[in-house]
Amino acid sequence: MPVEGLSINLATVRQQWDMRQAVDACLAQGITAIAPWRDQVAKIGLDEAARLVANNDLKVTGLCRGGMFPAADPAGRAAAIDDNKRAIDEACTLRADCLVLVVGGLPETSRDIVHAREMVADGIAAILPHARAAGMPLAIEPLHPMYAADRACVNTLAQALDICELLGDGVGVAIDVYHVWWDPDLARQIARAGAMGRILAHHICDWLVPTRDLLLDRGMMGDGVIDLKGIRAMIEAAGFHGHQEVEIFSAENWWKRPGEEVLATCVERFRTVC
Template identity: 50%
Template sequence: MSGSPARFSINQMTVKQLSLPELADGCARLGIRNVGLWREPVREYGLEATAKLVRDAGLTVTTLCRGGFLTAIDPSERAGALADNRRAIDEAATLGTDTLVLVSGGLPAGSKDLHGARARIADALAELGPYAREHGVRLAIEPLHPMYASDRCVVSTLAQALDLAERFPADQVGVTVDTYHIWWDDTAPAQIARAGAGGRIHTFQLADWTTPLPEGVLTGRGQIGDGSIDMREWQGYVEAAGYTGAIEVELFNDVLWARDGQEVLAETAKRFAEHTR
């Protein structure tokens, strides 16, 4: 059985070498209906121009990446982060997506206080959640693999993400389930069920884990089918938990980025069909 093309979403970062018009053209050629966008290339092309481009191309924007980085201690830095996240919410609403992915942020310089960093994330969500709901946007906390805890994301497990999210209504704050970051965690299937029971699985993303990891681990997300993760197994967990939405493939990979972007786009769609159900 092969994956449904209607559920496939190409995350823009997977083919970041393509301009937005090139991405839209490639999606049209391949019959891809969904796309996950990133703020930086959207800003470069123009927010309103991007919204028109995807609308005219008949594309559904499944997510916007990314908000977050909410762990600052300095009051001015905290205020700046909150303002930036409000802008991200505005951008998501303009693009027509209901989901803003959050990478929570690492430890501030000189700090060793994980608990304090997580508490500051909760404080920020209390301010941002109502603003997001007013704009029809949900915040999706993404737990990142523990190797990123010091500098990028102090939220390392779905349990930690849900402990934060469940302080707020599900239409304000939920979670991102990303295979690359959670496949190693034997408690993750139960946490997916927990998230589903509360209506908090806001997006589901695929990337494979290949070894050895490259020197720059940020760009080590493997093409699906090339590594250790059983994509159908994880798809089964989220679907058993009630998730029926789009499935994004989000890859950070220098080797893929050095190739022809249209070729990578077609390959990714093919791999999705082969490795999902």
């Protein structure tokens, strides 16, 4: 039976399968929505990835990832803009709902996070005409503050929505519970995002206590401390009723288990704790 409302971000099984194998395994579990990463697409080729999507009538809830805008010099910033335009085209070829942006942290040797955030806004502004012309929404994903220096200097939903307000149509947010669950202003900002019509994606996993690795020890839903049902209720009250996308990086646990077990557990937890 199809598992309605569940998407699998293919990072969740990236150590077990390539994109082609992951699609087959998802279909065997009744999962018909996925979110691939650009390296997974490149490994089998964009044309082949697009055929997989079309031939299996898959929903692509997002392509990961664009972003990484801040750079130490104009050439680096220009290269990031060019790469993001390519990512927009890839997302269109895959008929993705959005291109997810992990915006980037501080340029090498910099301590100026304010300027880094300005470079992020400028970078998104530079690619936005291309995205609008292609009809591809851009989803800013705020990351937990522990990643502010190296991965994303946009760390709260409020910061992401401020950029959306600054730039106008075509930019929204991806709300990943791993990154925002702790935010005391979360309820108000989810409501704000809904009122603006900016919620483009909803990513789920769990925060383990203790967390052994801040990047590669995400938990399966229900194994940690995130109020998944509560956040889902806020997101749905704000008007977003799209898929919940499981995205788990787990070097010492889920990436070491058989892929079929991982997907079956995702389905079971989606039905019981999300």
